[in-house]
Amino acid sequence: MDLVDQTGTEKKDDDALMQDIASGELAMLGELYVRHSKLVQSAIRRFAQGIPDAQVQELSHDVFLLLGKMAAGYVPQGKFRAYLYGIAVRTARTWQRNQRLRFFLLRSVPAEQLAGHGELPRSPGEHAAMRETVNQMLSRLSSRHREVLILNAVEGFGSEEIADILGISAKTARTRLFRARKTLLENALCDQWLQSFQREL
Amino acid sequence: MTHGCTRLQNAVDWRRNEDLDADLQAHVNTCQTCQTYLLKWRLMEPALKVALAEPDLESAARREQVARMLVERARHDTPKPKRSFRLAVALAGAVVAIFVAAGIGLARQFADHTDAAQTGVVAELPVTVHRVLHQSVEQSQLRTVSKAIEVPLMERRVLAIGDDVIGVDAAGAVRVKRANKGDVLLALERGKIACSVAHRKKGERFVVQSGAVRVQVVGTRFMVHREPAGITVAVTEGVVAVSEGDSLWKVAAGNQLQLDASGRPTLGPAPPGIAEHITRLLAVAPTFSGEAAGTGAARNDIGPSATADATVPPSEEAVGEEVSRHRRSGSSQLSTWRDWILAGRLDEARRALNGQVRSEPADAEAWTLLADCERKSENWKDAVAAYQKVMRLTPGAKRRRAAYRAAAILQDSLGDHRGAVGLLEEYVASAPAADPLGAEAKIRLARSCIQLGNTSRAQILLTDVIAAYPGTPVAARARAMLNTLR
Numbered sequence: 001m002d003l004v005d006q007t008g009t010e011k012k013d014d015d016a017l018m019q020d021i022a023s024g025e026l027a028m029l030g031e032l033y034v035r036h037s038k039l040v041q042s043a044i045r046r047f048a049q050g051i052p053d054a055q056v057q058e059l060s061h062d063v064f065l066l067l068g069k070m071a072a073g074y075v076p077q078g079k080f081r082a083y084l085y086g087i088a089v090r091t092a093r094t095w096q097r098n099q100r101l102r103f104f105l106l107r108s109v110p111a112e113q114l115a116g117h118g119e120l121p122r123s124p125g126e127h128a129a130m131r132e133t134v135n136q137m138l139s140r141l142s143s144r145h146r147e148v149l150i151l152n153a154v155e156g157f158g159s160e161e162i163a164d165i166l167g168i169s170a171k172t173a174r175t176r177l178f179r180a181r182k183t184l185l186e187n188a189l190c191d192q193w194l195q196s197f198q199r200e201l
Numbered sequence: 202m203t204h205g206c207t208r209l210q211n212a213v214d215w216r217r218n219e220d221l222d223a224d225l226q227a228h229v230n231t232c233q234t235c236q237t238y239l240l241k242w243r244l245m246e247p248a249l250k251v252a253l254a255e256p257d258l259e260s261a262a263r264r265e266q267v268a269r270m271l272v273e274r275a276r277h278d279t280p281k282p283k284r285s286f287r288l289a290v291a292l293a294g295a296v297v298a299i300f301v302a303a304g305i306g307l308a309r310q311f312a313d314h315t316d317a318a319q320t321g322v323v324a325e326l327p328v329t330v331h332r333v334l335h336q337s338v339e340q341s342q343l344r345t346v347s348k349a350i351e352v353p354l355m356e357r358r359v360l361a362i363g364d365d366v367i368g369v370d371a372a373g374a375v376r377v378k379r380a381n382k383g384d385v386l387l388a389l390e391r392g393k394i395a396c397s398v399a400h401r402k403k404g405e406r407f408v409v410q411s412g413a414v415r416v417q418v419v420g421t422r423f424m425v426h427r428e429p430a431g432i433t434v435a436v437t438e439g440v441v442a443v444s445e446g447d448s449l450w451k452v453a454a455g456n457q458l459q460l461d462a463s464g465r466p467t468l469g470p471a472p473p474g475i476a477e478h479i480t481r482l483l484a485v486a487p488t489f490s491g492e493a494a495g496t497g498a499a500r501n502d503i504g505p506s507a508t509a510d511a512t513v514p515p516s517e518e519a520v521g522e523e524v525s526r527h528r529r530s531g532s533s534q535l536s537t538w539r540d541w542i543l544a545g546r547l548d549e550a551r552r553a554l555n556g557q558v559r560s561e562p563a564d565a566e567a568w569t570l571l572a573d574c575e576r577k578s579e580n581w582k583d584a585v586a587a588y589q590k591v592m593r594l595t596p597g598a599k600r601r602r603a604a605y606r607a608a609a610i611l612q613d614s615l616g617d618h619r620g621a622v623g624l625l626e627e628y629v630a631s632a633p634a635a636d637p638l639g640a641e642a643k644i645r646l647a648r649s650c651i652q653l654g655n656t657s658r659a660q661i662l663l664t665d666v667i668a669a670y671p672g673t674p675v676a677a678r679a680r681a682m683l684n685t686l687r
Contacts, residue, residue, distance in 0.1 A: 057258060190245070
């Protein structure tokens with residue numbers, strides 16, 4: 001299905017671009033980068049905790065280069081975002097695993113890169129205080145629950161897509177999501193935070 | 202919400218489909234738990250989205266630029282052809298290679314040309330790749346020049362192409378596109394490289410291509426650093442020409458040129474310490490050696506010039522004159538002598554360093570370089586004596602390092618385990634907990650203790666290593682040694 005952008009120009013959808021790449025039109029990879037690099041970088045930052053910004057960009061480039069190589073085997077199902085996000089998550093996890101391995105073997109990875117393990121990445125911004133509170137609440141969740149919650153609430157993926165991304169069944173994704181929400185809503189900080197958020201709005 | 206109603210569990214995607222099915226809606230109307238759940242979650246979700254939004258790392262213009270760069274990278278990194286096609290190409294290549302080899306009649310050339318037919322490019326000059334790790338150096342030969350050299354974090358690579366030396370820093374990627382006599386072309390894909398380039402005659406080139414930017418030299422030392430934000434070229438010797446499109450800049454020694462992502466140039470003085478940084482990047486020595494980079498590992502295969510230079514040493518007068526000149530120029534003399542050692546000019550370095558330690562007997566740096574020089578020359582006893590001198594002159598980490606190296610020579614080359622034990626005991630006793638060589642020193646010490654029949658001490662040391670570095674290769678080695686004792 002082709003899309004029409006704000007200027008009235010006809011735009012190909014992601015699946016069509018992947019088919020073009022598979023047939024050798026590598027220039028389409030650039031178009032996909034422009035459309036989705038923010039999503040990929042966001043995935044990497046969320047799943048490779050403590051990763052420096054420069055490394056985020058490098059890994060995001062790797063993800064798109066890998067995407068170009070995998071284009072031939074891509075089956076268009078209208079779930080391109082989830083497919084791409086899945087690649088980014090696996091790349092980020094590999095980086096994190098290697099980073100821990102390096103630390104384990106060499107004990108020389110800068111401590112600040114490992115300090116964030118188990119927490120959500122933090123960044124300064126206008127919602128820094130709010131983010132801090134959310135992080136506190138989310139830190140009470142297990143990493144599995146936190147992942148599905150963020151994929152659903154923040155990145156906007158449904159349970160089927162989450163299942164594809166994380167390599168779990170849709171049923172498991174739904175169960176985790178339900179429990180994650182429930183645990184979060186039962187947190188004592190939650191009501192207080194929601195009130196302050198509404199006031200801020 | 203504590204009684205645990207889970208009816209909404211299968212409807213977690215309600216956010217996308219506001220209409221819950223009739224049964225579920227009827228349930229929600231009567232279930233206080235589910236009502237609260239839905240109500241609060243509808244408030245919570247947008248709040249989470251705002252609070253956890255990630256900042257955008259790239260501007261739209263930058264994204265477009267990176268997209269173009271990625272397409273270029275993808276084009277250079279094209280997938281391998283299908284198996285049947287590959288087979289056909291290989292067969293055709295083999296036939297061509299057989300004809301070529303038959304003409305030349307040398308088995309060695311046969312192998313090289315078969316390689317050429319399969320990959321398309323063969324280096325005319327030998328390309329030696331030194332993989333510089335935390336505590337060791339591995340060496341290999343790059344036969345073909347079609348593949349990018351990707352350097353992982355925590356490692357470095359030092360490439361010797363003929364008389365030129367290129368240091369690639371951690372997380373860098375460089376492709377050797379041409380490696381012919383007088384004509385070397387490198388493509389810097391990311392990261393930082395330092396180059397020490399032999400003088401070029403007219404018409405000969407050494408070019409570093411980094412995206413649209415070309416850095417061309419005729420004999421110099423410089424560094425190119427490619428980052429997402431732009432490219433920096435810092436020069437410590439000679440002059441380089443940097444071009445991008447129609448623009449051309451000349452960067453002289455002591456200066457650096459920065460080109461930002463939009464190609465805007467900023468020319469200014471190179472930051473202090475850049476010469477030392479370049480020397481470190483070019484050093485074939487384990488990373489831990491830090492400030493004494495270049496003094497650690499054997500480096501006799503740097504290229505044809507090394508052999509040629511070593512066979513025609515300069516006269517004593519010339520060396521003496523150079524030593525005096527360097528004395529006048531302060532600390533740069535040490536870096537020059539270090540370069541000589543790196544380049545295999547060991548006789549010259551020895552003469553110069555002996556002159557230096559005669560006139561300045563307390564110059565610990567000169568003694569260290571002399572010790573390294575003697576070690577590379579395999580003058581084991583002189584090397585140990587020089588390291589012991591360093592130990593007398595310096596405290597702390599430098600003393601420990603000298604002790605370790607002297608002990609390694611005593612143990613590996615002279616078979617003097619008693620001497621090695623003395624030095625290693627001192628090392629182990631004074632090393633901090635996070636010392637990178639701590640485990641190695643203990644294993645060495647255990648080995649010498651075993652040789653001297655002191656197995657109980659060896660067992661204690663090996664058990665220490667296993668406990669302090671669980672699951673690591675060094676612990677596995679310690680365990681294997683311990684098992685042989687039991």
